[in-house]
Amino acid sequence: MWARCFTRNQGVGTIQVEGxxxxxxxxxARVELSFPAGTATNYMRHWARMSASAxxxxxxxxxxxxxxxxxxxxxxxxxxxxxxxxxxxxxxxPWFRAAHLAGISLVVVQAWLxxxxxxxxxxxxxxEKAGDxxxxxxxxxxxxxxxxxxxxxxxxxxxxxxxxxxxxxxxxLKFRPRPFRYTQSA
Numbered sequence: 001m002w003a004r005c006f007t008r009n010q011g012v013g014t015i016q017v018e019g020x021x022x023x024x025x026x027x028x029a030r031v032e033l034s035f036p037a038g039t040a041t042n043y044m045r046h047w048a049r050m051s052a053s054a055x056x057x058x059x060x061x062x063x064x065x066x067x068x069x070x071x072x073x074x075x076x077x078x079x080x081x082x083x084x085x086x087x088x089x090x091x092x093x094p095w096f097r098a099a100h101l102a103g104i105s106l107v108v109v110q111a112w113l114x115x116x117x118x119x120x121x122x123x124x125x126x127x128e129k130a131g132d133x134x135x136x137x138x139x140x141x142x143x144x145x146x147x148x149x150x151x152x153x154x155x156x157x158x159x160x161x162x163x164x165x166x167x168x169x170x171x172x173l174k175f176r177p178r179p180f181r182y183t184q185s186a
Contacts, residue, residue, distance in 0.1 A: 059130060059132075073104050076100045077167060094178055101172060104164060
């Protein structure tokens with residue numbers, strides 16, 4: 001099965017797609033190029049047709065994921081500290097604590113290496129594809145971004161993330177998580 005691509009041109013010229021060249025002559029010139037169905041060209045054509053609102057929706061989903069991650073890290077630390085002093089058992093859950101430590105460790109390592117968060121990069125790419133200015137967009141995006149993104153020199157973020165990471169490590173030492181339980185299969 002072959003997929004077809006039709007192109008119109010307003011003058012004389014050539015068009016080249018995947019190594020196939022065709023001469024276009026006249027205002028109504030039309031060229032038909034055939035490609036095997038399922039090739040990368042068809043895939044790219046499909047994504048090229050995706051609407052700006054779809055890109056915007058995906059960007060909003062990435063932003064919500066990003067805010068959720070930040071909330072897990074910040075609210076999680078507050079819960080660990082409050083729960084540690086109040087004697088809440090659930091804050092000693094080893095899976096919760098390991099995920100929390102891994103999350104802030106990732107952020108600290110990225111900050112020290114100068115790596116931009118992949119969620120930020122993905123969101124900006126999707127907004128650009130939607131035709132939005134960076135961090136422009138829907139109501140949800142507008143307000144969540146105001147809460148999430150700040151402008152400051154990079155060293156400020158490195159210091160803040162590092163201090164936050166040290167507090168997380170301190171909470172790990174002060175309020176030890178329960179050990180992981182391993183069950184043996186019969």
